[in-house]
Amino acid sequence: MDGSKAPVSEHVETSKAAVLEVVGSRGSRAAGRGLAVVDLILRFLAVIATAGSAIAMGTTNQTLPFFTQFLRFKAQYSDLPTLTFFVVVNSIVAAYLVLSIPLSIVHIIRSRAKSSRLVLVFFDAAMLALVTSAASAATAIVYLAHKGNARANWFAICQQFDSFCERISGSLIGSFAAMALLVMLIVLSAVALARR
Amino acid sequence: MDGSKAPVSEHVETSKAAVLEVVGSRGSRAAGRGLAVVDLILRFLAVIATAGSAIAMGTTNQTLPFFTQFLRFKAQYSDLPTLTFFVVVNSIVAAYLVLSIPLSIVHIIRSRAKSSRLVLVFFDAAMLALVTSAASAATAIVYLAHKGNARANWFAICQQFDSFCERISGSLIGSFAAMALLVMLIVLSAVALARR
Numbered sequence: 001m002d003g004s005k006a007p008v009s010e011h012v013e014t015s016k017a018a019v020l021e022v023v024g025s026r027g028s029r030a031a032g033r034g035l036a037v038v039d040l041i042l043r044f045l046a047v048i049a050t051a052g053s054a055i056a057m058g059t060t061n062q063t064l065p066f067f068t069q070f071l072r073f074k075a076q077y078s079d080l081p082t083l084t085f086f087v088v089v090n091s092i093v094a095a096y097l098v099l100s101i102p103l104s105i106v107h108i109i110r111s112r113a114k115s116s117r118l119v120l121v122f123f124d125a126a127m128l129a130l131v132t133s134a135a136s137a138a139t140a141i142v143y144l145a146h147k148g149n150a151r152a153n154w155f156a157i158c159q160q161f162d163s164f165c166e167r168i169s170g171s172l173i174g175s176f177a178a179m180a181l182l183v184m185l186i187v188l189s190a191v192a193l194a195r196r
Numbered sequence: 197m198d199g200s201k202a203p204v205s206e207h208v209e210t211s212k213a214a215v216l217e218v219v220g221s222r223g224s225r226a227a228g229r230g231l232a233v234v235d236l237i238l239r240f241l242a243v244i245a246t247a248g249s250a251i252a253m254g255t256t257n258q259t260l261p262f263f264t265q266f267l268r269f270k271a272q273y274s275d276l277p278t279l280t281f282f283v284v285v286n287s288i289v290a291a292y293l294v295l296s297i298p299l300s301i302v303h304i305i306r307s308r309a310k311s312s313r314l315v316l317v318f319f320d321a322a323m324l325a326l327v328t329s330a331a332s333a334a335t336a337i338v339y340l341a342h343k344g345n346a347r348a349n350w351f352a353i354c355q356q357f358d359s360f361c362e363r364i365s366g367s368l369i370g371s372f373a374a375m376a377l378l379v380m381l382i383v384l385s386a387v388a389l390a391r392r
Binding site for chain 2: 134
């Protein structure tokens with residue numbers, strides 16, 4: 001229902017209204033394009049955050065400078081299943097975000113697209129749930145590694161594996177940043193859908 | 197831009213189009229109302245799921261039938277900080293969902309509301325992140341309680357506290373159901389915004 005499609009009438013008010021509407025529609029189209037550009041930038045940042053998290057966690061290991069006959073004291077992410085889950089999920093989310101970038105570029109050109117935005121909202125929400133679950137499960141385990149739990153008789157392992165613990169704690173940051181970025185992406189898509 | 201506001205013209209096609217549009221707008225209003233009703237039902241289910249999770253986890257404790265001079269072997273949710281976090285977050289999300297129900301009822305009556313839907317999308321996404329983080333952090337700890345971790349020297353505590361472990365495992369279900377419901381609520385709101 002574009003105002004420019006209204007039948008030509010002799011009422012001056014009507015034509016004025018039509019002109020105003022065309023101008024308004026151009027302004028709103030520019031704003032919609034602005035939203036799509038912000039969407040693209042946020043997606044790039046989220047790719048960097050999740051890929052960085054996955055790489056930082058995946059390349060962490062520490063070997064202690066002493067060993068017994070039976071054991072070498074070596075820690076790496078795959079010793080704890082939760083940290084493996086963290087690496088896998090961050091890789092999946094980074095891959096999804098890379099695949100969503102072309103769609104985001106399409107939205108800059110066609111700022112009135114509807115169904116493709118709905119698809120993005122759904123997958124963004126699912127990826128938000130996925131990356132949040134990985135980040136917080138890993139956080140629970142990292143917390144345990146730092147503090148231990150006296151009631152359950154689980155000892156803090158960070159006294160021995162100090163640099164390992166520092167590195168896995170640091171790699172959580174990217175995931176938490178990606179969470180915030182995905183919430184913003186969902187809200188941006190909803191705003192773009194509401195503007196139409 | 198309602199078709200009924202078009203200036204009266206003698207072109208039969210135009211008036212036909214206007215009639216079709218009014219009918220179409222009534223149909224879409226009914227569909228919008230249907231979406232709002234589904235939204236309300238999903239919110240009720242999510243309240244039950246999160247409140248149920250919080251109550252099931254919060255009321256869990258187990259005392260073993262033997263004790264030493266120094267220790268009574270007793271397990272409850274507050275022994276593990278992650279499970280306390282789980283109870284708190286599920287209570288917060290349940291409270292938010294109860295508070296969002298009046299707004300959802302308003303959307304049944306005013307199915308074209310825009311800004312209030314955007315507010316709901318934002319808070320739903322934030323609550324999705326919150327409940328997911330609680331559910332998966334608790335899952336990581338419950339997994340550890342069941343399986344332990346040989347590399348970190350953390351022992352499975354479920355051999356002793358079997359009914360405690362069963363109960364805390366069960367209480368996770370509500371949270372995961374709430375996650376799925378919140379993703380559906382976000383998509384529903386996006387569809388409602390796209391229909392306008």
